[in-house]
Amino acid sequence: MISASVEDVPPGPKVVAVGSFDGVHLGHQSLLARARARAEEAGWPLLVYTFDPPTKVFVRGVGMLSTLSEKLDLLREAGVDVTLAVPFDEAFAARDRDAFLDDLRRLEAGRIIVGEDFAFGRGRSGRPEHLEAVAPTETVPLLQLGGAAVKSTRIRELLEQGDVEAARHLLGRPYGARGLVLQGERLGRRLGFPTANIETIPAKVLPRGVFAAEAEAPAGRFPAVVNVGTRPTVDGRELRFEAHLIGFSGELYGHELRVTFLKRLREERRFDSLEALREQIGRDLEAARRYFRL
Numbered sequence: 001m002i003s004a005s006v007e008d009v010p011p012g013p014k015v016v017a018v019g020s021f022d023g024v025h026l027g028h029q030s031l032l033a034r035a036r037a038r039a040e041e042a043g044w045p046l047l048v049y050t051f052d053p054p055t056k057v058f059v060r061g062v063g064m065l066s067t068l069s070e071k072l073d074l075l076r077e078a079g080v081d082v083t084l085a086v087p088f089d090e091a092f093a094a095r096d097r098d099a100f101l102d103d104l105r106r107l108e109a110g111r112i113i114v115g116e117d118f119a120f121g122r123g124r125s126g127r128p129e130h131l132e133a134v135a136p137t138e139t140v141p142l143l144q145l146g147g148a149a150v151k152s153t154r155i156r157e158l159l160e161q162g163d164v165e166a167a168r169h170l171l172g173r174p175y176g177a178r179g180l181v182l183q184g185e186r187l188g189r190r191l192g193f194p195t196a197n198i199e200t201i202p203a204k205v206l207p208r209g210v211f212a213a214e215a216e217a218p219a220g221r222f223p224a225v226v227n228v229g230t231r232p233t234v235d236g237r238e239l240r241f242e243a244h245l246i247g248f249s250g251e252l253y254g255h256e257l258r259v260t261f262l263k264r265l266r267e268e269r270r271f272d273s274l275e276a277l278r279e280q281i282g283r284d285l286e287a288a289r290r291y292f293r294l
Contacts, residue, residue, distance in 0.1 A: 001082045002072055006106050009084055013110035014047045015039040016135075017080075019118060020054035020152070023065030024074035026172045027115070027143040027150035032078040034140050035113040044110055045081035049103070051088040053203065056152070058088050063205035065152055065159075070178070097121030097130060104134045112137040145170060162209045164261040174214075174260040177204060179241065181252040193281050195227075195242040196252045198259070206241060210265045210284050212291040215243050216258040222248050223292040225284050226259055229268035233277045244281075246288065263291055 003009050017035040021028050032048075039046040050071070057064045066074065068085060075083050084107070086092065100120045104112065112131045116139045120126040131137040142149040150170050158167040159175060168174050177198075184197030196215075200206065206228045215224040222245040230236040243259055265287050271277040 003082065003084050006084065006103050009047065009082060009107055011108065013044050013108050015042060015044050015111045015113065016047050016049055016104060016107055016109040017113040018049045019115060020056065021048065021050050021071060021075065022054040022152045023155055023171060024071060024078065025150055025152065025155055025170055026145070029078060029172060030143045031113060031115055031140040032080065034138065036079045038111050038113065038138070042110060046079065047082040047084060047107065048075055048080045049084045049086070052085045053088055055088055057203060059093070062156060064203050065155060065205055067201060067204060094122055097126030100126060101130065101134055104131070109135045111135055114139055116141050156205055159205050159207045162207045162264045162267065164207055164211065164264055174262055176258060176260040177206060177241070178256055178258040181255055181257050183253060193244050193285065195244045196257055198241040198243060198257050200239055200241045207261055207264070209267045211261045212263040212265055212288040213243065214260045214262060215245050217245065217248065217252060218255050219248065219250065222246060223288060223294065224259065225288045226261065227268065232268065232270035233274065246294065
């Protein structure tokens with residue numbers, strides 16, 4: 001179940017986990033596992049109190065790792081019973097910590113689970129110890145991998161560098177994005193490699209470059225070569241998210257395509273001619289086939 005307001009949440013005591021949960025990475029999964037265990041011990045539902053968009057996306061203007069629909073899917077997979085996704089805007093950011101504590105009281109929080117770096121309220125004045133005024137509160141230490149904490153900021157930086165394999169290690173799954181297939185300029189088709197032009201979401205982080213990937217279409221899952229960039233060879237300006245599905249024939253317009261990035265093959269670059277670009281795409285396809293052992 002999802003709710004956008006406290007008033008719509010079913011009554012009764014709950015274990016409440018609070019946070020942005022952007023990307024629902026391994027650190028988040030560790031916290032949610034602890035919360036799930038506490039909910040089962042108490043015989044209560046597990047509710048996640050989260051924000052849409054994530055706080056740093058709103059405050060700092062950074063890209064998000066998961067759209068709300070993606071995050072909801074991931075939270076359900078983690079065993080969350082109810083998600084309260086509160087719209088995070090100027091008015092919400094201006095609320096003091098007492099207003100946030102009032103939300104938790106109205107939710108009938110019987111136990112609260114947060115990360116050790118959690119802060120809330122205007123100016124981040126609220127800390128985990130303030131939550132004790134509402135219910136017993138448990139702080140979960142940040143998960144450490146590779147000598148550093150697993151955090152959304154770290155994953156975002158890896159993706160911006162195109163390092164989808166390192167990001168996968170911290171997420172616990174390949175990084176993905178999804179969108180509707182739109183009518184494009186059919187440049188790939190003219191070059192002999194038809195591509196699906198996928199709708200981009202401006203706030204969503206997309207790694208730049210050419211990747212071996214997997215694409216999930218209505219007809220099934222297909223290995224793919226994916227390009228995310230501006231197509232400098234044809235003097236492109238807008239960011240494009242395009243996928244060539246290996247072994248697929250047919251039309252995808254109007255359908256949603258889900259892409260998971262598996263390995264970066266190369267960075268995007270400008271070629272002297274369309275023929276040189278065509279030859280490179282052929283090499284990219286062969287590299288992807290080797291990756292998938294096709």
